[in-house]
Amino acid sequence: MENRDIRIEVPVLARVEGEGALELTASDGRIETLRLRIFEPPRYFEKFLEGRGPQEVLDIVARICGICPVAYQMTAVQALEQAFGMQASPYVTQLRRLMYCGEWLQSHALHIHLLALPDFLGFENAIAMAGKHPDAVRRGLRLQRLGNELIRLFGGRSVHPVGMRVGGFHRAPYPDRAAAVLKELRSALADAEAMVAFTASLDLPDDEQDFVSVALRHENEYAMYSGRIVSDRGLDLRVEDYLERFQESHVAHSTALYAHLDGQPYLVGPLARLNLNHDRLSPPVKAALEATGLHLPSRNMFHSVIARAVEIHEVVLEAIRLIEDLNNDEPAAVPLTVKAGVGCGATEAPRGLLWHRYEVDAAGKVISAQIVPPTAQNQARIEDDLKCSLEAFGLHNDDDALRLRGETVIRNYDPCISCATHFLKVRVERR
Amino acid sequence: MSGEEGSTPASWRIIGIGSPVAGDDLGWLAIDWLRNAGFERRAELFALDRPGPALLDYLQPDARVVLIDAMDAGLAPGTIRELPLTDLIVTARPPSSHEFALAETLALAQALGTLPQRLYVIGIQKDCGFADRGWRAEAMVAFPRSISRILGDV
Numbered sequence: 001m002e003n004r005d006i007r008i009e010v011p012v013l014a015r016v017e018g019e020g021a022l023e024l025t026a027s028d029g030r031i032e033t034l035r036l037r038i039f040e041p042p043r044y045f046e047k048f049l050e051g052r053g054p055q056e057v058l059d060i061v062a063r064i065c066g067i068c069p070v071a072y073q074m075t076a077v078q079a080l081e082q083a084f085g086m087q088a089s090p091y092v093t094q095l096r097r098l099m100y101c102g103e104w105l106q107s108h109a110l111h112i113h114l115l116a117l118p119d120f121l122g123f124e125n126a127i128a129m130a131g132k133h134p135d136a137v138r139r140g141l142r143l144q145r146l147g148n149e150l151i152r153l154f155g156g157r158s159v160h161p162v163g164m165r166v167g168g169f170h171r172a173p174y175p176d177r178a179a180a181v182l183k184e185l186r187s188a189l190a191d192a193e194a195m196v197a198f199t200a201s202l203d204l205p206d207d208e209q210d211f212v213s214v215a216l217r218h219e220n221e222y223a224m225y226s227g228r229i230v231s232d233r234g235l236d237l238r239v240e241d242y243l244e245r246f247q248e249s250h251v252a253h254s255t256a257l258y259a260h261l262d263g264q265p266y267l268v269g270p271l272a273r274l275n276l277n278h279d280r281l282s283p284p285v286k287a288a289l290e291a292t293g294l295h296l297p298s299r300n301m302f303h304s305v306i307a308r309a310v311e312i313h314e315v316v317l318e319a320i321r322l323i324e325d326l327n328n329d330e331p332a333a334v335p336l337t338v339k340a341g342v343g344c345g346a347t348e349a350p351r352g353l354l355w356h357r358y359e360v361d362a363a364g365k366v367i368s369a370q371i372v373p374p375t376a377q378n379q380a381r382i383e384d385d386l387k388c389s390l391e392a393f394g395l396h397n398d399d400d401a402l403r404l405r406g407e408t409v410i411r412n413y414d415p416c417i418s419c420a421t422h423f424l425k426v427r428v429e430r431r
Numbered sequence: 432m433s434g435e436e437g438s439t440p441a442s443w444r445i446i447g448i449g450s451p452v453a454g455d456d457l458g459w460l461a462i463d464w465l466r467n468a469g470f471e472r473r474a475e476l477f478a479l480d481r482p483g484p485a486l487l488d489y490l491q492p493d494a495r496v497v498l499i500d501a502m503d504a505g506l507a508p509g510t511i512r513e514l515p516l517t518d519l520i521v522t523a524r525p526p527s528s529h530e531f532a533l534a535e536t537l538a539l540a541q542a543l544g545t546l547p548q549r550l551y552v553i554g555i556q557k558d559c560g561f562a563d564r565g566w567r568a569e570a571m572v573a574f575p576r577s578i579s580r581i582l583g584d585v
Contacts, residue, residue: 066481114484114531127523127535130542137543145485159481 022386022406023253026395031387036379036410038256049358049369054080054166054336057358057366062160064371067110070103070151071349072356072371073164074225079356080166082240083343084336084364091330092168095154097225098322099164100347101315102150104224105143106158107350108270108308111414112199113140116305119408120202139191143312146188149181150319168333175328182323185316192316193288195309200292204302205408209388211381213272213297214261216348222280222314223273224348230276231261232297239346242355248372258380259372265380268352269413270307271298285313301385304412338364349374351414375415385409443474443582446489448500448533450480457501457555460567461574468575473582483531490540495549497581500533502554509570510556511577519552551581 021037045064049057061076062069074096081088088096113136114126123129130137148158153173155161163169214235216227229237237245248257260266275297281289289310294303340362346355352374359367389409390402397405445465447458462478470476474497477489490496504512516537523538533552540546555574558564 110484127538127542130539134543137539141484141487145488148485157480 022410024386024390024406029391029395031391031395034383034387034390035253036383036386038254038379046369046371049366052366054084054338054364057369058164058166059160059162061356061371062162064373066159067107068103068349068351069160070099070155071347071354073161074100075345075347075349075354075356076358077164077166078226078345078347079343079358080345080360080364081343082345083341083358083360084166084338085341086167086334086337088168089331089334091327092333093225094322094325095169095172095332096164097221098319099151099154099161100224101319101322102147102153102158104147104311104315104350105150105319106145106147107414108312109140109143109147111350112195112305112308112312113137113144115411115414116308119404119411120204120305139195143188143191146181146184149184153177153181165333165336167336168331170333172328172330172332173326175326178323178326182320185320185323189316189320192313193284196285196288196306196313197292199306199309200294202305204300204305205389205393206300207302207389207392208299209301209385210299211301211384212261212264212266213275214266214268214353214377215273215276216346216353217277218280220280222277222282222311222318224315226347229346229353231266232275235261239355240344242344242346242372243357246355246372246377248376254379256379257372257376259377260380265384266377267301267381268374268377269304270311270350270352271301271304272352273348274298274307274310281310281314282317284317285310288313301389301409301412304414308414336364338362351375351378353377375413378413378415382410382413382415385413443495443497444477444489445470445474445497445578446477446479446486446499448479448482448486448498451478455481455501455557457557458499460571461499461553461555464571464574465578467571470575470578482536484536484539486533486536487540487543487545490545490547490550492545492548494547496547497551497553497578498533499553499555501557503557504554506556507566508556508558508564509566509573511570511574512554512556513577513581514552514554516546516550516552553577553581 023035023037024031025033045060048060052060057076057080058073061072064072117136118125118129121129121133126137151158151161154169155163163171212231212233214229214231216223217230218227229235229239229242235245246259246261248259251258278289278296292306294306340360342359344357346353354374355372357370361367386406386409390405393405447462449455449458451459459478462476466476479486519534520538520541523534537546555570
């Protein structure tokens with residue numbers, strides 16, 4: 001049975017932030033070809049940005065993704081400020097970190113509870129799971145709503161927020177609303193902490209693999225808004241030097257670019273961050289993590305769900321600390337000054353490292369833009385993972401089991417195409 | 432938004448869903464029409480910007496709710512229809528982080544046992560975005576009457 005020739009086609013990963021498919025052929029128990037095809041028409045955002053001024057850039061890049069618009073705005077604002085020779089104040093930097101906590105919280109809560117848990121608890125989807133595990137679903141929705149509230153403090157709205165500007169924010173959070181969110185964060189802390197043990201108790205597949213972790217590393221914080229680009233193989237790079245080691249390239253089967261580090265696939269995202277930065281977690285989160293017995297660095301990609309839970313705990317604590325430190329006497333922005341130049345920015349989006357580069361003219365308008373999102377960086381790693389995971393799982397398994405394992409592997413990265421992977425259709429041809 | 436989430440429910444809660452931008456503003460427009468027609472005296476009015484699963488915060492079993500959203504049913508722009516709840520829920524697809532629309536949210540509320548006992552869903556047929564939007568003035572007159580019929584139903 002294991003020696004059969006297999007051809008699996010998942011023709012439509014369906015519509016999300018991307019349209020994709022999975023194609024696989026195998027023979028003699030080994031996968032011969034595996035392609036995660038992204039065939040969504042190019043979106044041309046980098047071209048749209050040409051000729052646009054600073055505020056337009058922030059509004060436009062927010063539209064790249066409805067789940068992580070803050071990440072795109074944070075990275076763009078960082079790059080533009082560097083191009084203009086501006087320096088955000090330490091207070092503004094802390095405000096940005098606080099807003100970013102909101103995006104991590106809402107994105108991770110949604111992923112864990114509505115996408116990942118059905119896989120690990122044995123349900124087809126979150127709606128089917130809700131009847132048996134209503135408390136888990138409600139917890140996820142509560143945490144997601146709280147993350148959105150945090151974003152709304154700064155952005156006016158949680159989807160495609162509008163509060164950010166080059167130099168800071170259009171206004172500081174209103175004290176009464178910040179106090180209300182602080183109260184909710186304190187109430188949510190027990191939920192957040194419990195999630196670390198809960199996710200570690202899940203019956204996760206045991207699938208050790210060899211991969212390179214890449215993330216930002218900050219000198220004293222769990223990296224989110226800034227840091228140097230590091231890897232677990234000795235890379236230690238300034239953000240501006242990203243292109244010296246990382247290359248984007250086209251492949252015939254995908255309209256998304258593939259990114260490689262020195263020609264090799266690599267991992268970005270929660271597990272890569274945790275592998276590289278667990279020593280930067282706050283003491284309560286370190287304690288909760290140690291209590292699980294999880295050994296880091298982890299080589300099991302399925303530990304990503306635990307990494308997301310750890311990061312939820314971290315950002316709830318961090319947001320509490322940052323709101324307690326709010327000081328309305330501090331200006332929420334420095335004045336905008338523009339000049340011609342080139343700037344780069346890198347932040348940790350919920351799904352991993354996000355890198356931007358802008359060349360601007362003397363009026364501050366974009367001459368050229370380059371955006372490298374986390375899903376593009378993970379795409380080659382996902383293909384490697386699928387190959388390793390499905391072979392380790394066993395190609396003797398039937399088509400439905402292979403399909404489900406493949407979906408689970410893809411969803412585990414929380415790619416922007418993850419939504420589609422909940423209803424993959426699989427066709428197997430035996431030669 | 433005229434009411435605050437979590438406040439004491441009025442006799443009715445009317446929620447327009449959509450976005451003030453990007454051509455998905457019919458739910459928001461409906462709330463404006465109702466506000467101008469004096470409905471704030473009879474119901475809490477909310478305009479929600481693509482709430483996704485956050486809509487569940489507004490749906491409790493003891494709440495009485497009217498949801499208003501744009502629809503594409505191939506009818507004349509501005510046509511107003513009450514959409515049977517069961518027909519809507521049956522269209523729910525497995526939810527994802529990027530696609531958690533009205534049908535998916537209502538299916539989840541049903542699974543969680545939090546669907547309001549009184550829940551009406553009103554669809555307004557959208558236009559193609561480039562058409563003459565004169566129909567909006569006519570709909571503005573017709574729409575409050577439709578809502579009145581529902582509220583008078585109780």
